[in-house]
Structure formats: C-alpha cells, structure tokens
Amino acid sequence: MEVAYSSKGGPRSRVKGKTIASALAVIALVLLPLVVKSPYYMHILIMSGLNAILAMTFITMLRTGLISLSIAAFWGIGAYASMLFVMRLKASFWLALPASIVVAGLIGLCIGYLFVRSAGFGFVMLSAVLGMLIIVVFGNLKFLGGYEGIESIPPPDQITIPLVARVEFASKAPYYYLMLVLLFVTIVILRAIYAAWTGRAWMAIGLNSRLAESLGVNVFRYRLWAFVISSAIAGMAGSFYAHYIGAVIPGSFDVFKTIYVHIFAILGGVDFAILGPIVGSVVMTFVPELLRITKVIEPIVTGVLVILIILFLPRGLLSLFGIQAMSTHVGRRIEKLGSFIKASLGFRAR
Amino acid sequence: MSVPVAQLIVDGMGMGLIYVILAAGLVLMMNVSGILLIAYGEFYAIGAITVWTCVEYLRLPFGAALIVAVVITTLVGLASYRFIFQRIQHRPNNFLSQVVAAVGLMLILGQAILLIFGTVPQKVPSVFTGMVRKFGITISVEKLFVMALALVVTVALFLMYEKTRLGRAMRAVAFNADVAALQGVNTNAIYMATMGISGVLAGFAGGIMSGVYEIYPEMGHNIFFSILLVVMLGGMGSIAGAVVGGLILGITLSFGLYFTGGMAQIILFLIIGVILFFRPGGLLGSRIQL
Numbered sequence: 001m002e003v004a005y006s007s008k009g010g011p012r013s014r015v016k017g018k019t020i021a022s023a024l025a026v027i028a029l030v031l032l033p034l035v036v037k038s039p040y041y042m043h044i045l046i047m048s049g050l051n052a053i054l055a056m057t058f059i060t061m062l063r064t065g066l067i068s069l070s071i072a073a074f075w076g077i078g079a080y081a082s083m084l085f086v087m088r089l090k091a092s093f094w095l096a097l098p099a100s101i102v103v104a105g106l107i108g109l110c111i112g113y114l115f116v117r118s119a120g121f122g123f124v125m126l127s128a129v130l131g132m133l134i135i136v137v138f139g140n141l142k143f144l145g146g147y148e149g150i151e152s153i154p155p156p157d158q159i160t161i162p163l164v165a166r167v168e169f170a171s172k173a174p175y176y177y178l179m180l181v182l183l184f185v186t187i188v189i190l191r192a193i194y195a196a197w198t199g200r201a202w203m204a205i206g207l208n209s210r211l212a213e214s215l216g217v218n219v220f221r222y223r224l225w226a227f228v229i230s231s232a233i234a235g236m237a238g239s240f241y242a243h244y245i246g247a248v249i250p251g252s253f254d255v256f257k258t259i260y261v262h263i264f265a266i267l268g269g270v271d272f273a274i275l276g277p278i279v280g281s282v283v284m285t286f287v288p289e290l291l292r293i294t295k296v297i298e299p300i301v302t303g304v305l306v307i308l309i310i311l312f313l314p315r316g317l318l319s320l321f322g323i324q325a326m327s328t329h330v331g332r333r334i335e336k337l338g339s340f341i342k343a344s345l346g347f348r349a350r
Numbered sequence: 351m352s353v354p355v356a357q358l359i360v361d362g363m364g365m366g367l368i369y370v371i372l373a374a375g376l377v378l379m380m381n382v383s384g385i386l387l388i389a390y391g392e393f394y395a396i397g398a399i400t401v402w403t404c405v406e407y408l409r410l411p412f413g414a415a416l417i418v419a420v421v422i423t424t425l426v427g428l429a430s431y432r433f434i435f436q437r438i439q440h441r442p443n444n445f446l447s448q449v450v451a452a453v454g455l456m457l458i459l460g461q462a463i464l465l466i467f468g469t470v471p472q473k474v475p476s477v478f479t480g481m482v483r484k485f486g487i488t489i490s491v492e493k494l495f496v497m498a499l500a501l502v503v504t505v506a507l508f509l510m511y512e513k514t515r516l517g518r519a520m521r522a523v524a525f526n527a528d529v530a531a532l533q534g535v536n537t538n539a540i541y542m543a544t545m546g547i548s549g550v551l552a553g554f555a556g557g558i559m560s561g562v563y564e565i566y567p568e569m570g571h572n573i574f575f576s577i578l579l580v581v582m583l584g585g586m587g588s589i590a591g592a593v594v595g596g597l598i599l600g601i602t603l604s605f606g607l608y609f610t611g612g613m614a615q616i617i618l619f620l621i622i623g624v625i626l627f628f629r630p631g632g633l634l635g636s637r638i639q640l
Binding site for chain 1: 623
C-alpha cells in the first residue's frame with residue numbers, strides 16, 4: 001500500500017491517472033481493427049475477449065467462496081438457447097441475445113437454489129456433475145442435434161446504428177466490436193455491483209462466511225445472486241459464441257473448458273476482478289498462438305508456462321508490475337481480525 | 351428375453367475394478383496431500399503405453415513390462431511432486447494453485463504421450479487365451495486374471511493404509527498435517543510417499559488393462575471424469591468409498607449400456623447429483639469443508 005499513497009498527489013490523482021489509462025485503453029481497443037488486418041489475429045482477439053468475460057464470472061463467484069466447475073455449462077446453455085430462438089422460433093439475434101441471458105439466468109436461479117446451500121467442497125462437486133451432465137444432455141436430445149451439434153447458425157442480422165453506420169456481419173471486425181461492447185457492458189455492470197453494497201457483502205462472505213453471517217449478511221441470498229449473475233453473463237457470452245462460430249457442438253462446453261477459464265483468471269491474478277481476467281486470457285491465448293511454428297510442442301510450452309507462473313508468481317501476472325490490489329490489503333486485515341475473533345470464541349480452525 | 355443379470359454384473363466389475371484402483375490412488379492423494387491431481391488420468395495412460403512399448407518393441411514378457419510401467423509412472427509421480435507440488439504445498443489457500451499446476455502437468459504429459467505413441471489405437475497381444483463358462487457367465491481368462499490382480503492390489507493398499515506404520519503416518523497427516531509434524535512425522539516424506547504410491551497404482555491399473563482393452567492417447571483424459579465420478583459417489587475421505595463407488599459405477603454403466611445408450615448415462619448423473627445433494631461428502635465420506 002505504500003506504493004499507492006506515497007506516490008505524489010495521493011489517492012485522488014491516482015484515480016485520475018487510472019481513468020485516463022482506461023480511456024486510452026478503450027480508444028486503443030476501438031482503433032485496433034484498423035491496424036490488425038489479418039482475420040486470423042482478429043479471431044484470436046475475439047476469442048480472448050470472450051474468455052475474459054467468462055473468467056470474470058469465475059472471479060465473481062470466487063469472491064463469495066464458490067469454486068464453480070459449471071461455467072462452461074451455462075456458456076453452453078446460452079449458446080443453445082440462442083440457437084433455438086433464432087433457428088426454431090425465427091427470432092432476430094438482437095432478441096435472442098437478451099432472451100438467452102434471461103434463460104441462462106433463470107436456469108442459474110433454479111440450479112443455484114439447489115446447489116448454493118452446500119457451499120465449499122459440496123458445491124465444487126455438484127457443479128462438476130452439472131458440468132459433465134450438460135454434455136450428455138445436449139448430446140442425447142435429438143432436437144439439439146446430438147453429439148454432432150448443429151451447424152450453419154445464421155450470423156446476427158444487420159443493424160443500423162443511428163448516425164454511425166449500417167453494420168453487416170460479413171467480416172471479423174463487426175464481431176470484434178460486438179465483443180468489445182459485450183465486454184464493456186460486463187465490466188460496467190460488474191464494477192457497479194462490486195462498488196455497491198452487494199459487492200461488499202460478496203467480499204465479506206468470501207473472506208469469512210461465518211463472520212459475515214454473524215454480521216447480518218444473508219450468505220445464501222448473496223451467494224445465489226453471485227451465481228445467477230455469473231450464469232447470466234456466461235449465457236450472454238454463449239449466445240455471442242454460437243452466432244460467431246456458426247455452430248454449437250456439445251464437446252466444446254465440457255468441464256475442461258471451465259478449468260481453462262479458471263486458469264485465465266488465476267494467471268491474471270484473482271485479486272484483480274476486471275484486469276486479471278483480461279490480462280490472463282490475452283496472454284494465455286496469444287502466447288501459444290505465437291509459438292504456432294512449433295505446433296507439436298505447443299501444449300507442452302503452455303503447460304510449462306502455466307506451472308512457471310504458478311510457482312513464481314502466485315498472485316498472478318499483474319503482481320509482476322507492482323499493481324497493488326486494494327482488496328488484498330484490506331482483505332488481509334479483515335482476515336486477521338476474523339481469525340482473531342474466531343480464536344477468542346474458541347472455534348476449531350480447520 | 352431374460353436379462354443376463356449375473357453376466358452384466360461380472361462385465362461391469364471388470365472395468366469397475368480398474369476404476370477402483372485409480373479412484374483409490376486419487377483419494378489417497380486428495381486425502382493426504384490435498385492435491386486434486388487432474389493429471390492422474392495421464393499417469394494411467396503412461397502405464398498402459400509403457401507396457402505396450404515394452405511388449406511391442408523390446409519383446410519383454412508381460413510381467414516384466416508391467417514392472418517397468420509401474421517404475422516409470424512412480425518416477426513421473428515423484429518427479430512432479432518434487433519439482434512442482436512441493437513448492438506449492440506449504441502456501442496457505444493453495445487448492446486452486448495446485449489444480450492449475452496439475453492442469454499444466456496434464457498438458458505436458460498428454461502432449462508427450464501423443465508425440466511418443468502416435469494417434470493410432472493399439473492393443474497388447476493377449477497372454478492368456480480361452481474362455482471360462484460357469485453358472486451361465488462367459489468371461490475370458492485374461493479378464494479374470496486382471497480382475498484377480500486388481501482385487502489383490504486393492505486389498506494390499508487397504509492393509510497398507512490401515513495396518514502399517516507408513517499408513518498410520520499417512521492417516522495422521524491427512525487428519526492434520528501440523529499436528530502430525532509436531533508428533534515427529536516427516537510430512538514432506540509422507541507427501542512424497544503418497545505421490546509414489548499413487549503413481550504405482552496408476553501404472554498398475556494402466557498396465558493390467560492394456561491386455562484387455564484398447565490403448566489410445568486420449569484414454570487418460572477420458573477416464574479421468576469417470577474416476578472423478580467414482581470419488582464423488584464413494585466419498586472423498588476413504589478408500590472403502592472408492593471401492594464402493596467404483597463397483598457401483600462399473601456395474602451401473604454395464605447395465606445402462608445393455609438397456610439403452612446415452613439416456614442411462616443421464617439417469618446415472620442425476621442419481622449421483624441426488625446423492626451428492628443429500629450427502630455432499632459422498633456415500634461413505636464425511637462432510638468436508640474447503
């Protein structure tokens with residue numbers, strides 16, 4: 001924390017600097033398609049943005065102490081829901097996107113109501129079962145296309161943005177901008193929630209759920225909220241994915257995808273709820289691609305990279321640049337306080 | 351047409367006993383060291399592929415190949431503990447770091463297997479031939495031999511864990527590592543030994559199955575989910591749970607495949623979900639707080 005407050009100008013100019021930096025980053029991201037022409041690299045950019053959105057939902061749940069192995073399941077639910085809306089009901093993509101958010105959120109509400117009560121290891125196991133079950137369900141229902149999936153999902157309909165342009169989804173660039181919009185919306189919503197009372201309650205639950213409960217936080221309700229919001233955001237990413245790729249295949253939503261999402265978030269740094277997933281997913285998507293000349297040993301290089309980062313940068317890549325997460329400092333203090341209270345009350349630490 | 355119940359049960363036990371050995375290894379790891387070793391399926395694949403390589407290229411007899419396979423998987427396990435997990439073991443809240451490190455290990459080992467083995471499925475030539483027919487059950491001698499070996503290993507593991515000095519030290523570390531260390535248990539050596547024993551079990555399971563079932567590079571990746579289901583079903587804390595879970599899964603899958611294809615799998619998952627909902631620690635496990 002000395003880093004934060006001893007720098008000249010104090011916290012206020014730091015916030016200002018942060019705003020300027022984010023504005024510059026947004027401008028750079030918007031102008032990026034003018035520089036990057038290759039559709040291949042555009043594809044990687046889009047996928048890393050999508051992974052960043054998913055990794056953010058992981059951190060949202062992790063904040064409340066839920067390690068979910070069913071992120072990819074809700075991603076898949078969003079993709080299938082969107083596919084059904086567009087292909088069976090002949091709805092427009094712009095209607096199917098919010099509809100699949102609602103569907104994923106509602107399913108998340110029902111499942112979360114059952115799962116979230118058994119927190120800790122029980123939740124990890126139950127969500128893992130859901131993550132495996134969903135593949136089998138998708139694969140065995142005939143109207144969802146079986147294990148081969150469904151192909152030739154139409155791209156989003158063209159849309160006219162007033163005063164700007166008519167957008168037609170013919171090349172990669174419009175998808176890139178759509179992804180940016182979705183990413184931006186996710187960040188804004190999550191930041192708002194983190195800053196609000198809900199976010200503080202989440203953080204309190206994640207640091208010490210019993211302590212939070214004793215302070216009057218309804219642990220079950222806030223965990224359920226975190227689960228539903230994460231599911232809805234994952235569903236949104238799924239809807240986009242289905243129309244971007246143009247196909248849904250059950251195998252692409254398996255538990256290993258979820259574990260990859262965990263890796264993106266953890267490598268970026270779990271304490272950084274917004275920046276961590278972005279950095280983690282960009283690095284983890286681009287470094288293997290840049291090593292593509294040696295295609296056969298690419299997974300080995302990725303594995304070595306993952307292990308090295310875990311061994312030598314346990315707080316994630318962002319800790320490399322000396323960026324201090326506000327939450328860790330405050331968190332450590334609260335944790336100390338919590339363990340002190342627990343010890344004085346005679347709880348058995350486990 | 352009557353349902354060949356006994357035949358289906360015996361068929362299910364064949365794969366079920368392989369599940370039992372692997373699940374026991376995974377439970378041991380998770381219980382004593384607290385590591386959810388996602389790369390465990392790859393260890394099993396290494397075992398199977400080593401046996402195939404030894405038999406096919408070095409012309410070793412099956413027994414010698416099995417020993418080589420066990421030694422190699424054990425060495426891989428020990429090396430991965432020494433160079434990766436030992437550095438993470440003493441950090442607080444290390445569960446996620448361990449999982450991620452295990453995924454890294456899985457990527458490395460999986461691709462190494464693919465490079466060395468190739469993509470074509472193989473089969474180790476049978477050692478025993480012939481079939482046994484008794485009580486209306488038909489089973490190959492080879493499968494019977496594999497089942498007997500698997501049973502022996504499971505019993506040996508159980509005795510080791512419950513009766514020997516090493517087993518007692520392991521249980522102490524599993525209960526509370528700090529207190530065990532205070533009583534003079536060398537926790538690091540115990541973690542190392544646990545990893546070694548898990549490696550032995552994986553190599554053995556992979557080695558003996560190679561005579562009966564097909565070998566292909568993704569076999570480790572595919573079997574890991576089944577093992578995880580077994581562990582969930584039986585319970586985190588106990589080897590007995592792994593035995594129960596493995597046999598239930600093997601037999602249920604064999605019945606499910608007989609009656610219908612995939613729908614039975616959905617029902618299986620739902621049953622497991624219901625069991626976990628009411629007993630989050632599994633059938634024989636205790637409630638575990640993360």
